[in-house]
Structures are given as structure tokens and as C-alpha cells.
Amino acid sequence: MKNRIREFEKPRLIVLLILIITILFPLFVKGQERELSMAQALELSYHNNEQIKRYSERVEQKIYADKAAKGNFLPSVNLLFGYTYLSENMEVNTSQLKSSLDDLGGKYGAAFVEAYGDQIGLSGITSETAYSTIVNALSQLPAYNVVIDNQQIPTAAITATQPIFTGGKIIAGKKYAKAELETANIELKQIKNEIANELIERYLNVVLLNQVVKTRQQVYEGMLKHKEQAARAIQLEILPKHVLLRAQVAVANAEKDLNNDLNKLQLAKMALRTTMNLPDSEAFRVMDSIAYHHLSLDLDSLLNTAYVQQPALELINQKEIMAKQSHAIEKSKFMPNIAAFGTFNMLREDLPIIPPKFIVGVQAQINIFNGFKDINKLKASKHLQKEVENAKKYATQQIHLLVESNYINALNQQKLYTSHITTVDLAKENLRINTRRFEEGLGKSIDVIDASLLYEKSKVEQLVALDGYYKAIVNLYTAIGEPEKIIPIITSK
Structure with a gap:
């Protein structure tokens, strides 16, 4: 008899131990865990996620590239220094100039004879005779x-170049750099949207599993209590012994389901931790539950928002700008390049040929022929523009389809959840009635077990439907480019 009493008390001790752990362990953990709202978790993801850091660096890179493009409008000033040592003095090779020098000497001589021939006694000689005589003599x-007596030649100069007209190349280059900067910002926004969608879904997974585990725990405790009542009734010979076996099976199944969902909860928290990039040493917990909020969705308004906010379309808009500027750059190659230049020589006295102090001027350059490369590149840029136009039309169609499909899914999930509300209320009342009937000796044990399982099933399905509803809304808001819009809706009371 004592052994029977001890066996009868074992389930009660287990239940008491579970209750103690259930009550005290959360209190102990709460003292060390950090409670994270969905908004706080998202901020952590934005701050810690490596992909966001990567794209943030790309934005910084394009900011400086845009500033560099502005520099093309300003003059380029260079300070030049040089030193040259010659192993021998330079010489002017007069053999290549001798005929010209002889001709020059003949002309000077003829002019001299013509001007001063009377004074020096050469009045009878004509200038032609003097020229030929002198040239013949010099040729012999x-x-x-x-020889230029200088083997060390230092150079120092300041040069400046200011573009005046480049056919629109500099302006197109600046607009192209600006479009690249905008593209980097949009890519950062796109990766943030993806991280936000992932974070919110994983956060909802943890909240859902917390609620499922809580439901499983309630059913498990209810099964233990029913098992205890069945065992007491068997001792009093009110029920047959096989009823206890059925209750034990129900307890085992409830425990199995509870442990399975506890494992799923652990994995879900690991996934959420990865998205936030939190170290394993930092404990956290999420919201205890989320409430249902009815949303009135307007498809036309959602589509209009998507056409403006969707990063995929924004990226194509920037690609369109870049293609247009690429065409302008190719077109500028058929225009002349005009630039003003200036040079100031600082060591002019040390040079073999003394240049002036200042040299200023304007130069124009235009390509006449380069193997048809420019004309073919210009044609290629036109087709690039048409390619981007077609890509924009296709992307718009796909965004329309994405938004509409997520909109329909959100409405379906909304209807699915609302259909579970009555089912859960009825299942809960059914469980209460059958439990009360059994306690009063009017009902069967199997009815209590079936009612418990029915309530558990309907409650879990309701929680899953609520999770599916909010995830459908998250995907819908992500499709229109505003995933964070769901956060105040979920967290509002």
C-alpha cells in the first residue's frame, strides 16, 4: 500500500518540480537577459550586420568618387622639378645645317656689297655675283x-591647364558619378530591406515558438493533472486500469511535442542571434506575445508606393541615367577639346636655349580617324539605353506581380486567422466541460484527452495563422520597399 502511495505521489512531485522550474527559472534568467523589442533588434542588425557595413563602405567610396569628378571642372596645376647630367657637352651638328648656313652667308654678303660696295671699292660687283662667290667659297x-658648354641642366617650372570645352564629357562624367553614388545608397537601402525582412521574420519565429511552447506546457501540465486524477480514480476502483495507460501515453506524447518545440525555439533564437550578429555570451529575450491587428490594405496605394520606393526600380532609374551619360561621353569624342595652358620657367638662365619666363596659350584637339572605334562605341551606347528601357518595363511588371501576389496572400492569411478565433474559443470551452464532467464522475478519460489535443491543435494553428498573417504583411511591405512599416503595427497594444 505504501509503495502504491509512493508511485501515486511521483507524478505530483514531477509536476511540482516543473512548476518550480517554470516559475523560478524565468525570474532568474530575466535578471540577466536583455529584453529586445523588434525595433531594438532591427537597430542591432543595422549596426552589426557585416553586409550592411560592406555596403556602407561602398557609399563612402562613391561619395569621394563624386567629389573627385567635381575636380575635373578646376584647373590642373603641377610643379615640375628635374636635373639632367650629360656625360659630354652637347654639340650642334652644323653638317646638317651647312648648306643653309652657306646660303644665309651668301645672302648677307650680297646685301652688304649692295649697301656698302662703293665705300669698300666693290662698286662694280653686283649682288648676284657677290652671292654666288660667297656661297661657292663657303661651300669649300x-x-x-x-659646342654648348653645359653638362648639368636643372629644370623647374609651374604648369597649369584649364579645360574650356570638352564636348560635355566633364559634365556627363559628373552626372555619372552622381548616379553611381545614388546607386550605392539604393543598394544599401536594398540590403537593409532584406536584413529587415529577415530580422522581422526570425523575430516572429521566436515569438511564435514561445507561444507554442507555452501552449504545449499548459497541455502537458493538464495531461499530468488528468493522469493524477485517473490514477486516484483507479485506486478507488472507479475506473479500470487501462485508462491510466491511455493517460500515460497522452502525457508522453505531450512531453515529446513540448521537447520538439523547445528545440525549434533554440534554433530560432540562434538564427535571430545570427541576423543581429550578437555574441553567444550576450543573452536576450523577445516580446512575450503579439496581438492581432486588422489592416485595411489598398492595392492601388501599395502599387504606387512600390513604383516610388522599391529599390529594384530605383536602381534601374539610376542605370538609365548612367546609360544616358555614357552616351553623352561617347558623343563628346566627336567634339573638339579646348584647353588653356600656362607655364612659368624658374631656372631659364641655366638652360641651353633660354625660354621666356611665361608661356600661355590655348589649344584645340579633335580626332579625325581612329579606326571607327568612336562611332561603334556611340552606337553601342544607344543600344545600352534601349536595353535599360526594356529592363525597366520588365522590372515594373515583376514588381506589380510581386506586390499583387503578396497582397492576395496577406488577405488570405487574414481570413485564415479570423476563422480560428471561434474554433479556439469552442475548443477551450469543450476542454473545460469535459474536464469538469470527468472530475464529477460523469465523463470519460478519453474525452478529456481528446478535448486537450483538440484545444492544443486549434490553439497552435491559430498561433501559426497569426504568424503567417504578419509574415505575409512583412513580405508585402518589403515588396513596396517599406519593411519597417510593420514594426509599429506589431508592437502596438
Whole structure:
């Protein structure tokens, strides 16, 4: 008899132990865990996620590239220094100039005879005779090189170049760099939307499993209590012994389901931790539950928002700008390049040929022929523009389909959840009635077990439907480019 009493008390001790752990363990953990709202979890993801850090660096890169493009409008100033040492003095090779020098000497001589021939006794000689005589005489002389006595040549100068007209190339380059910066910002926004969608879904997974585990725990405790009541009734010979076996099976199944969902909860928290990039040493917990909020969705308004806010369409808009500017750059190659330049020589006295202090001027350059490369590149840029136009039309169609399909799914999930409300209320009342009937000796044990399982099933399905409803809304808001819009809706009371 004592052994029977001890066996009868074992389930009660187990239930008491579970209750103690259930009550005290959360209190102990709450003292160390950090409670994270969905908004706080999202901020952590934005701050810690490596993908967001990567795209943030790309934005910084494009900011400086855009600033660099502005520099093309300003003059380029260079300070030049140089030093040259010659192993020998330079010489002017007069053999290549001798005929010209002889001709020059003949002309000077003829002019001199014509001007001063009377004074020096050469009045009877004509300028032609003097020219031919001098040239013939000079041609008989050998060529002597002129030596420049300087083997060390330092150079120092300041040069400046200011573009005046480039056919629109500089302006197109600046607009292209600006479009690249906008593209980097949109890509950062796109990756943030993806991270937000992932974070919210994983956060909802943890909340859902917390609620499922809580429901499983309630059913498990109810099964234990029913098992205890069945065992007491068997001892009093009110019920047959096989009823206890059936209750034990129900308890085992409830425990199995509870442990299975506890494992799923652990995995869900690991996934959420990964998205937030939190270290394993930092404990956290999420919201205890979420309430249902009815949303009135307007498809036309959602589509209009998507056409403006959807990063995929924004990226194509920037690609369209870049294609247009690429065409402008290719077109500018058929225009002249005009630039003003200036040079100031600082060591002019040390140079073999002394240049002036200042040299200023304007130069124009235009390509006449380069193997038809420019004309073919110009044609290619036109087809690139048409390609982007077609891509924009296709992307718009796909965004329309994405938004509409998520809109329909959200409405279906909304209807599914509301259909479970009455079912859960009825299942809960059914469980209460059958439990009361059994306690009063009017009902069967199997009715209590079936009612418990029915309530558990309907309650879990309701929680899953609520989770599916909010995830459908998250996907819908992500499709229109505003995933964070769901957060105040979920967290409102």
C-alpha cells in the first residue's frame, strides 16, 4: 500500500518540480537577459550586420568618387622639378645645317656689297655675283660643330591647364558619378530591406515558438493533472486500469511535442542571434506575445508606393541615367577639346636655349580617324539605353506581380486567422466541460484527452495563422520597399 502511495505521489512531485522550474527559472534568467523589442533588434542588425557595413563602405567610396569628378571642372596645376647630367657637352651638328648656313652667308654678303660696295671699292660687283662667290667659297670650308658648354641642366617650372570645352564629357562624367553614388545608397537601402525582412521574420519565429511552447506546457501540465486524477480514480476502483495507460501515453506524447518545440525555439533564437550578429555570451529575450491587428490594405496605394520606393526600380532609374551619360561621353569624342595652358620657367638662365619666363596659350584637339572605334562605341551606347528601357518595363511588371501576389496572400492569411478565433474559443470551452464532467464522475478519460489535443491543435494553428498573417504583411511591405512599416503595427497594444 505504501509503495502504491509512493508511485501515486511521483507524478505530483514531477509536476511540482516543473512548476518550480517554470516559475523560478524565468525570474532568474530575466535578471540577466536583455529584453529586445523588434525595433531594438532591427537597430542591432543595422549596426552589426557585416553586409550592411560592406555596403556602407561602398557609399563612402562613391561619395569621394563624386567629389573627385567635381575636380575635373578646376584647373590642373603641377610643379615640375628635374636635373639632367650629360656625360659630354652637347654639340650642334652644323653638317646638317651647312648648306643653309652657306646660303644665309651668301645672302648677307650680297646685301652688304649692295649697301656698302662703293665705300669698300666693290662698286662694280653686283649682288648676284657677290652671292654666288660667297656661297661657292663657303661651300669649300668644312663644317665645324658648335659646342654648348653645359653638362648639368636643372629644370623647374609651374604648369597649369584649364579645360574650356570638352564636348560635355566633364559634365556627363559628373552626372555619372552622381548616379553611381545614388546607386550605392539604393543598394544599401536594398540590403537593409532584406536584413529587415529577415530580422522581422526570425523575430516572429521566436515569438511564435514561445507561444507554442507555452501552449504545449499548459497541455502537458493538464495531461499530468488528468493522469493524477485517473490514477486516484483507479485506486478507488472507479475506473479500470487501462485508462491510466491511455493517460500515460497522452502525457508522453505531450512531453515529446513540448521537447520538439523547445528545440525549434533554440534554433530560432540562434538564427535571430545570427541576423543581429550578437555574441553567444550576450543573452536576450523577445516580446512575450503579439496581438492581432486588422489592416485595411489598398492595392492601388501599395502599387504606387512600390513604383516610388522599391529599390529594384530605383536602381534601374539610376542605370538609365548612367546609360544616358555614357552616351553623352561617347558623343563628346566627336567634339573638339579646348584647353588653356600656362607655364612659368624658374631656372631659364641655366638652360641651353633660354625660354621666356611665361608661356600661355590655348589649344584645340579633335580626332579625325581612329579606326571607327568612336562611332561603334556611340552606337553601342544607344543600344545600352534601349536595353535599360526594356529592363525597366520588365522590372515594373515583376514588381506589380510581386506586390499583387503578396497582397492576395496577406488577405488570405487574414481570413485564415479570423476563422480560428471561434474554433479556439469552442475548443477551450469543450476542454473545460469535459474536464469538469470527468472530475464529477460523469465523463470519460478519453474525452478529456481528446478535448486537450483538440484545444492544443486549434490553439497552435491559430498561433501559426497569426504568424503567417504578419509574415505575409512583412513580405508585402518589403515588396513596396517599406519593411519597417510593420514594426509599429506589431508592437502596438
